[in-house]
Amino acid sequence: MKEEDPSLTYTRKYADRSFKGLNEKLELLIHEFKEDRMEKEIQAKYLQTIVDNVTTGIISFDHSGSVHLLNNAARELLNIRQLNMIEDLNKYYQGLGSRIMLLKPREEIAEKIIARDKFHYLSINTSIIKMKGIRNHIITLNDIRHQMEEQEIVSWKKLIRVINHEVMNSITPIITLTTTIKNKLQKKQDKKSLSAIDDKDIKDALASSDIIEERSRGLINFIDRYRKLTKLAPLQLASVDIKEMCGKIQFLFKEEPGMKGIRLKVDCKNTEPLQTDPKMLEQVMINLVKNSMEALENVKDPFIELGYYLDEEQRRIITVTDNGAGIEPEALDQVFVPFFTTKEGGSGIGLSLCRQIMRMHQGEIEIDSKPGKGTKVKLRF
Incomplete structure (x- = not known):
């Protein structure tokens, strides 16, 4: 037992001859077992603390897809509290669990997901280890959007x-x-x-x-x-009334020929002022409204809505929503790339400029669009 070798045995004759010191040896052995177990528990808790505090998401599952480990970073990235089977991810993100199941050792894929109303670009890596003859998959997830x-x-x-x-x-x-x-x-x-x-x-x-x-x-x-x-001026921050700015943009586009028949609505649920560069923000919003206006050609009951609210994390969000033609998925991946345009005569710098201005504000710009249903652009500060 001391040597952790279950193949060793002893006879009754041996036990009778050596019984005198058996009690002392057993007590010593029990003490060593307790010390050993305590040390292993401390190590396990230490490792669990590390796993739960690293910024990399970690998921471990066996050959059947049964999940044994889901750390805090993975829960945060995927916006889930628990995960029993890896294929349960398909309920939240179409086909993601199935694609992970098919990964080969050291294979890497990139996946775009939206969790907690935020866009994430995940780098997913896999490795396989054997424990007691059972193959276990270890998946790591990193959000590489900013990179x-x-x-x-x-x-x-x-x-x-x-x-x-x-x-x-x-x-x-x-x-x-x-x-x-x-x-x-x-x-x-x-x-x-x-x-x-x-x-x-x-x-x-x-x-x-x-x-x-x-x-x-x-x-x-x-x-x-x-x-x-490449030559944007430094930010000139000021306290801006967003509802007032939306009203100004509404008035600005009122007589625009392309706005004929289009309802431009304002819905500002948040009344708190925003620290921003008013000229640059106005430029961003005008660009977005113009894009929406062009997407609404030949659309029945066209509208554009400007919104302002606080999200769950109390971050200020400005939205520009339309019910226009939407953007095709293959084009959506490239809309922020300079000089890319789907419009005849377009310069391809509008959305690139919008993203640079938002990054100067340490904010984000995200686009949710479905062909034939419309587009929603979020400016998150």
């Missing part, structure tokens, strides 16, 4: 630098045309006399000038639009 957003911003800035480089390269034909005009109007280093300039020279010079003007204006407009993404 993804930071990476997007870095990528955007790189992309903008590339575009600026391309813009500068496009000036080359302008210089070429300017040189051509110059050559038409001079001979070597001297100006040509008026009599030496024929109608063809004038025609070519005017045609070149038209192209130069067109290219130049296009470049100026291009740079003005896209530099907004």
Whole structure:
């Protein structure tokens, strides 16, 4: 027993001969068992405390899908209190439990979920260990949304630098045309006399000038639009009455031609002021209302609603909701990527700019949209 070896035995003859010291040995053995059990319980509680306090979600289940471990981080990320079978996750997030069951050792997947009214981008990893001959799956979950957003911003800035480089390269034909005009109007280093300039020279010079003007204006407009993404002014925070701002936007769009037949409603359940940059927030809301307005073309009984309320965590939420065409799932994944647009003639910077402004406020912007049913945009401060 002391050596934890159940194969050892002793005979009655041996017991009779050694009975004298058996009691003392048993008492010592019982004491050692108690010490050993106490140490193991302390270690178990220590490990359980670590598991329950790490920020990584951990789930353990056996080959049948029966869950043996669900730590606090996993409960928080998935917004569940308990989980008996891994496939029970399918009740909350379509097909998630089944996909986890199919994971192979060291395989990683990424899943987008909405829990507690928040968007999460989960990185899910799996490993398998054997205990007493039984295979146990250990799943780890990490919310990598912020890392993804930071990476997007870095990528955007790189992309903008590339575009600026391309813009500068496009000036080359302008210089070429300017040189051509110059050559038409001079001979070597001297100006040509008026009599030496024929109608063809004038025609070519005017045609070149038209192209130069067109290219130049296009470049100026291009740079003005896209530099907004990288040169936002610092925040000028103030206490803002959101209901008043919504009323201002309502009045602003009242005479907008595209708003004909569209009801623009305001529903502000929260009356507390918000510390924000009023000009930037107004720019965000105007962008969102314009997007909604464009999505409501040919929709029966179209409406846009501006809302303001406190969520369960007492965070201030501004919403822009419409019953428009909605956004296709494949497009929804890319709406915040700079220069991506589904609209003809669109710049693709509106929502990118909105997200940057919200990040400056240490807030979030989320979109919930279903094709044919409408879109709801949340600004969470």
